[in-house]
Amino acid sequence: MRWYERLQQKWKVNGIQLALILVTFAVGGSLTGQVAKWAMDALNLGGVWYWGLLYLLIVTILWPIMVLLVSVPMGQFRFFLNYIGKLAGKLGLRKNA
Numbered sequence: 001m002r003w004y005e006r007l008q009q010k011w012k013v014n015g016i017q018l019a020l021i022l023v024t025f026a027v028g029g030s031l032t033g034q035v036a037k038w039a040m041d042a043l044n045l046g047g048v049w050y051w052g053l054l055y056l057l058i059v060t061i062l063w064p065i066m067v068l069l070v071s072v073p074m075g076q077f078r079f080f081l082n083y084i085g086k087l088a089g090k091l092g093l094r095k096n097a
């Protein structure tokens with residue numbers, strides 16, 4: 001079985017939905033990196049030792065927001081809302097219902 005067929009079964013989506021989900025992950029992740037870079041440039045921290053830690057914190061906070069924003073025009077908002085909710089539950093950030 002191919003990887004995309006396994007994802008379709010795991011997420012219970014059809015081929016078009018899977019393609020939209022993968023595009024959403026890609027665009028949301030790229031947008032997160034770009035916005036984080038802009039934020040770091042605006043903070044103008046230069047070569048401080050905690051630059052990497054701050055960047056990781058910004059990316060961690062921005063990623064769910066960016067993916068949800070991108071999921072709206074892709075028509076996959078419900079999938080990503082559930083996905084991020086499950087991820088938050090696994091990280092202990094939310095009680096699983």
